[in-house]
Amino acid sequence: MPPRRVIIDTDTAGDDALAILMAVLSDRLDVDGVTVVAGNVEFDYQVENAKYALRLAGADDVPVHEGARRPLLKDFEHADYVHGEGGLGGELFPDTGIPSADEHAVDYVLRTVREDPGEVSLVCIGPLTNVAMALQREPDLDDYVDEVWVMGGAVNAPGNVTPAAEFNFWVDPDAAKLVLRELDVTLVDWGLTLDASVLGAEAFDRFAAFDTAYADFFRTIAEPVREFTREEQGVDGATQPDSLTVALAMAPELRGAAGTYYADVDEREGLTRGHSVVDTADVADAPARTRVIESADADLFEELFAGMLEEGDPERPL
């Protein structure tokens, strides 16, 4: 199988950076470019974090395209209380000197998918502002892209940033709503993140023995997140929503149950902003086009992660 060509759309904090690392180290994925969107931390930090992750993997020839610096319509807050000020745990502030690509992220996405229709997939691990802007410019975007993987939403469950909403959908609910309406999305939500991507105390102990730059990077990023998760969510571990999304896109072996449903997002301000509803009961009488990954192999995910950190080979267990 030739590698799947992907564009990674990211608000690069720590878990995004590890996801970028996984994607560029994977032989099954061919990362065409990285696009950056407003989200986790201050925009310019995110851009540097993406470049740093690429350089760490020897992939700094992959272009980084800067995109939307704010959501379509709403005000928002960063999640630096989780990821640290710069997004990489709070101590690491890269200054790579790598220039960003000239082309705006949205122009780049549209040009790339139009040049090779049906050949490029989007892996979206941040708020969906860039993708929504691409849709506004090209309403037939669905005809041009291959797969669209989205980390976002909390499928009929509590969110991580408000009781109703997961962070990516909360930041730009207008964008999330549009993307779910107009594209055939495969969704990796916050609930699956908790089920299948928590690297717990045992994983931390195991990874502590790995003497590589990748494992060092993981420790820098993940120790503060582990502390936050322990204090705020009562779980001793670090969630990896974005790496889980990349891993699922690259490795079908990881995927468990999935169902395709109608899904919608509440874009109104207030308590339900960013809430995602997945119509599992089929009451909406609306087209089912969102494929929800409902379970995944948590042990295998940890093994992919271990392969990445120990040998730079996320496919080692496959």
Ligand code: BDR
């Ligand atoms: C998502 O929000 C961000 O903080 C993470 O990078 C991830 O994409 C989880 O809700």
Ligand code: CA
């Ligand atoms: Ca993210």
